Amino acid sequence: MLKRQPSLSHQQALSARPVRLPQAKLEPLETGGAKLKAPMRPPRWGGWLFRIPEGALKSFELDEIGLFVWNCCDGRTSVKQIIHKLSKKYDLNLREAEVSSLAFLQTLAKKGLIGMEVDDSAKH
């Protein structure tokens, strides 16, 4: 049976709190960004065919803004708070901060670098 991803309402998505992958390690760069290294996991389908060597890492390069959002993913800061913090720190319009941070968080989630803590009471 196919497992469906739970769908979040807009309210829930804004009040969700992203959490960093504990195994991910950060190496700061001179440019102000950082290199993020996370252990590779075998794919869901065909994991028995495409074996991943133990200890293999995949790396991602984050710029300054990406690093800021990554550091905010501490399990206590909600998406809405991240948007406001980003807007204030880099003097961005709120809409620009919202679009860019949501897109970035979505990418991090797809790559398996963050998880989302959702509070059911956020429906209000």
Add this chain to the structure above:
Amino acid sequence: MKTIDRQSSVRHRSPDSGRQVLAWQGLELSVPRLWNAVKIEGDFRAGMILLADLESARLGLRWATAPKSKRSGTEIVNAAMREEVGELAARAANPATAAAGGFTSQSLFVDPEPPARDVWIGLSDVSRRLVQLSYQAKTRDGVLAHDLLPTLAEQTGGGSQRWAVLDLSCEVPAGLMLHSHHLSAGDLRLSFTESRRRRISVRQIGPATLALARQPLEKWLAAEVAGHSRLYRSGAVTRLRLEGFEHGCRQTLARRRRAFLHRALPVQIAVCGLHDAARNRIILLQAENDDVLQQLARSVGWATPPRVGE
């Protein structure tokens, strides 16, 4: 190196009031800073803008040119109100008075049972357009009547036209119509045209610190002119000093001889790149000559003063 004197009085250096100006297709409105345009459609004759905060849609602004008819302005407005909210609700609408400048005929409907939609419709004296504001009222807060309507105005024709959306604001010479807009996070562009021979483009990239860390201003300028390389030959890049900007550079593009069939295109295009350190933005401008470029450069950022002390 070219030097341009910039009139600092054009820029409004007032402290951040928690509000921002939306100026689009000749209409100006002051809205809370938390509201931003999430949908923009149409042109001068008819269109709409939807403003929302992070939670939900808050305000709809819609305009359409009223058809020529023998009916009075009040009758046109009342008919539009009936069409919008229904016959029964339209009877409860009041002719709004002193609510907005430039709208002699206007009507305001306030729903007695919030959360609901308050609607204001007015007929512009300047452009003969029916303008409608629909406010999603969560409580009986009177925001539409007391907070928004007094700030709504239509720019009178003849002079330059002001534009402001999200973080980008500029004034363009009269006669130019909006040709296209691209509003992406961190990269906002408005292009105006009057004819094929007269085109203006205003592009804003931010934050400038990150953009300049990626590549210098001269390369941003080079990327901006790359799209013209087929029909235009690039001149030398010269430094540009403008009061209020950290530094800048400019370039003139000349139409190639082999583009002789494209006589409708301008003979030359002036392009410049400016680093606005106060607002942490890069501004890239294109115009048909240096005079228009200067005028544009002076006006960019009129609606978004640099924040001081934050």
